[in-house]
Amino acid sequence: MSTLLEKPIKINRVVTISVSQAKALEDPARSKIVEILYHKQLTTEQIGKELQKNGFNKALTTIRHHLDILKVAGLIEIVKIEEIRGAIAKYYGTSTKLIANESVKDFDSKYSALIKTTSAKIEKVLEGIAKKPALQKKSEVSQNEHLMMEIMNRAMAQVLENNNFSNHKKIK
Numbered sequence: 001m002s003t004l005l006e007k008p009i010k011i012n013r014v015v016t017i018s019v020s021q022a023k024a025l026e027d028p029a030r031s032k033i034v035e036i037l038y039h040k041q042l043t044t045e046q047i048g049k050e051l052q053k054n055g056f057n058k059a060l061t062t063i064r065h066h067l068d069i070l071k072v073a074g075l076i077e078i079v080k081i082e083e084i085r086g087a088i089a090k091y092y093g094t095s096t097k098l099i100a101n102e103s104v105k106d107f108d109s110k111y112s113a114l115i116k117t118t119s120a121k122i123e124k125v126l127e128g129i130a131k132k133p134a135l136q137k138k139s140e141v142s143q144n145e146h147l148m149m150e151i152m153n154r155a156m157a158q159v160l161e162n163n164n165f166s167n168h169k170k171i172k
Helices: 019-025 028-037 046-055 060-072 109-132 141-163
Strands: 077-084 087-095
Touching: 019 028, 019 060, 028 046, 028 060, 046 087, 046 109, 109 141
Parallel strands: none
Antiparallel strands: 077 087
16 A cells, blocks of 8 residues: 555644534534624524524524523523513623634745744743643643633633724734
């Protein structure tokens, strides 16, 4: 048997997501719901109208089903309950910013120098995090990697939210 193609795989991105979250987001309508709810509090009916604007014509029962799946996965939650004319209105929201986009063509070659300098800075930050007592406990390497990624992810989200980079500074 001869090898016809062999390509070394270089890890260039890490995605932290649970299996239940991945399954919840595999449906395009559910992914759109998470995007819609970012910085918004909407009822099921309002979500339905927003979905319709984005090309998803879903019945309210289907939307409720999608909301249940997203709630179980921890991607959305009920953020407000109101009584309106004797009926209960539930408002949903999310603390997850879903950035769904296509990767830039030739990303690695265009941004390799920036990736290299940023990697060196992040390595120093991670070394500091790894020295913290909470991560000094003997546990699986993958568990510590997950904890460090989650810490970095949430810190990055906090920085991006506080500094509002997405609205003011475009990366080219």
